[in-house]
Amino acid sequence: MYFMDDDRSIAETELLLMDYRPMATANRGSSQTNYNTETFTNGLAASQFSGSSTDEDMIDAGETDTAVNIRTHFQDVDREKLYSSSNLVDTLEDLPPGIGQYDDFHTIDWLRDIARDTLRHRQIVKKKHAGFVEWLKGAHDAWSGWMCVLLVGVATGTVAGFVDIGTSWMSDLKEGICRQAFWLNREQCCWSANDTTLDENRCSQWFMWSDLMGVENEAGAYIIRYITYMMFALLFAFLAAIFVRVFAPYACSSGIPEIKTILSGFIIRGYLGKWTFLTKSVGVILSVASGLSLGKEGPFVHIGCCCGNIISHLFPKYGNNEAKKREILSAAAAAGVSVAFGAPIGGVLFSLEEVSYYFPPKTMWRSFFCALAAAFVLRAINPFGNDHLVMFYIDYNEPWYIQELVPFILIGALGGIYGSLFIRFNIKWCRYRKTSVLGKYPIVEVLAVTFITALLSFPNPYTRMNSSELIRELMSRCGPEDNSDLCDYKRNFTSLETYMSSTTAGDGVIRSLWMLALAFIFKGIITIFTIGTKVPAGLFIPSLAIGATLGRIVGIGVEQLVVANHDNPFFYNMCRSQQQCTITPGLYAIVGAAAFLGGVTRMTVSLVVVMFEVTGGLQYIVPLMAAVMTSKWVGDALGKEGIYEAHIQLNGYPYLNSKDEFTHTTIAADVMRPRDNSPFLRRNDPPLCVITQESTTLEEIEHILHDTEHNGFPVVVSRESQYLVGFVLRRDLLLATANARKTIEGVVGESIVYFTDQVPRRVNGPVPLKLRKIMDMAPVTITDQTPMETVVEMFRKLGLRQTVVTHNGRLLGIITKKDVLRHIAQLQNQDPDSILFN
């Protein structure tokens, strides 16, 4: 009873954080386990036991061999203690909510979150044998990861099916309507009609708006179609822009830079929320249907991640732990690409290469499964009615020759040049929008861009059609069913094999070459202004379309060159006779598309895999690889970063790029705050704000919290010695003190806050407050002479939020992720203040 009374006087906020109480060796740990479970029914007694055996602790800790040993046993004991203390009425029950969560625009601490999850997991494993219900709970915990990604995959696939069907229907709505079944797009409307006329894919059921109005006159009909096309384009674009503005501003743009930042360990509240999800899904249908030069593939990644975030809340294991949630988000990003291109493997690789930051094998398998589930559901919905997951799926089996590598590499180089020009101008334009008066009129801007796009794209059939359809047409080979200008070759129809080979171009091909050239210039320029407007907009499809256009032009050129010079020894293996050359311009379009997308995004492996999954042609891997690699080389030579990194930098997101190398010789002392004598000194930093472990009062802590904006405070033994004890986060401190004030009786401003193991018994004075549990006892520390190269690696690999700098064992300063980012920006001669947020 003596101890119990004493213990009750210590107001201890029990929190679910790791606490390495130096307490027991292996024997002691196990003996105590028995002790607790068998003897003690009253949790108070257990906690009394663990809280008061100081002297023995010291001895026991001294007896253990390795730190690892200590650590595991401590966790055992700690878990045991949590288990037993669940009987306590006033400790675990009233945990302040939100411990372990983060504020908006904050960086997460991967190590802490992973440790928290390990602790939780061990608890479940331990309890597993306690009964059937506990066993069931354990089983649920074990499979919840797979279950979660399955649900994410199914949700992403379903939404993608909706968006695909909605988009294709709505884009055709600009031109006309299927009168008897308004829900069908033009292709589906004429799907089963045997009277499909050869021009423009029309049939008797499909009505142009001019037909519906009964305009017979050719010129009048054209004008009516022109006007309705523009009206619908403007209407859709307006709806997309206003929905984004009214319901969820975070739904604008492609979202991949932000997803990258979030996955690297950053919190943007509401970015993956329900309204963003809904608005983005609807907005992307509208914005693609408006005919703007943008695609739905980037937004699919964002939509997938929204599904991941929403569904992870069903599983507390993931919903309440930001680091674990990012595993689900990585898988969701893979599912997004999987449904966007019908390329599950490409999706996994995209997640690995481009978006994810932390990608252990377990996450890879989950991503694989998630991408599979998404692709399966989308295939079941069959949105395009062609048994494939993308509109531009092509089945290819044409040969290619080694000489053709020369034009492929040329296309790759052009892709790299275009990519870097695109990035440069797009960033310039976005920066102009950010700083000038243009940024004040987002909806007007969208409408203006739509007006110009619609006005200029209607006359040219290659820009008028949906970008996906354009890509499909450019990538496909000219078969017997194609009667478009693009396939107007002078064929010898008396031979049955005329479609197997290339021949001289007819007038139609020459005409379409001009149109393609105009489409290339137009799309290439308008995309720069479109990406970044405040509507959901991805840049995969426009880049692919631009590249495919150029590729097709080059392809036709090469084809005609070879046909004209078929007896040239250089082309000896490509032609059997003048009518028997086999050059496929469509293959050049595929290579061009890959090269241009590679130039813009600087992806390599995932892009090639996506392209061959889309085309189903394994034999084109070498041409694709050659072009994509050239494109990356040329692009990297002209401008260092891809479009996503450029946008991250423009917005100043705290993204520590794991692909960059840090090649400077600075040391930790140059970067840490406060710094006194470093060459990088720009202003006088206030002295480091610390908390002492057993002499700070609650009032002082509240003052510190009120006066400063630091996100964490080192805890030291005393101000004189500055020996480091641990690190406590601002948010946790805030919650714990507020909670103590509210719930624990007798805690006043003069109460001394203890971060130590024992609280000295006091007869007089206010009730002390014990906050050891919210303190991180194992902050990552470095010495002031540590090279920054190592520090940056630690931040990247361990996902640190901050590290404490010591000198001779004394606390010297602190380095946060933001400091590292600022330092890197400074070394690259950029404005270090452009790094936003915390």
Place this chain on the structure above:
Amino acid sequence: MATFSNRFLVLYIVLSICAINISLVDSSEQTSFEDARCKCICPAYKANVNSTLPKRNVFIKDNIDPELCKCDYMLDKPDPKLCLLCQCKYESRNTTTIKVVVIIVICIISVLFVYMLFLLCLDPLITRRPTHYQEHTNEEVNLDDQSVTRMPLSGGRQRSIINRVTDEQKKWKGVVQEQRRNIYDKHSMLN
């Protein structure tokens, strides 16, 4: 109670839009759009230089037995030599899925549109009092304070549900306003 009746008005409009859609669907129920077809593509071919090209080289028949999806059955005048090079494919689709999805998409867009009009036009009129924007602080921290102050004073269960919805909506509005400030005013994100 003004908000309450308006909510019903919104709901009514939404339902009527959906009803119009459904009635449109019912009136145009026809069987001319089949879910399966056979498509044959034959190369254009002239037996000799003087003869003319055939008018068409794509042949589509719907609702055909998959077994019969062959060149011999599809062409009006089958030519065995030509048929060797014809490619026939049996394809299926699901128009019901397309119909349902398109109608759902229209419904969602209509609902959003009506709700947007409500938010932009009616809501400011109803709620008269100016809503000052307050800094979006951390939700968890002052969650309990809000719930205490906003407890309904009297009334039944329905009243409290409405209050809760209104609170939720108010919270959401604050969040959206904060997002708008970040993107459209401060230009700190998503440029």
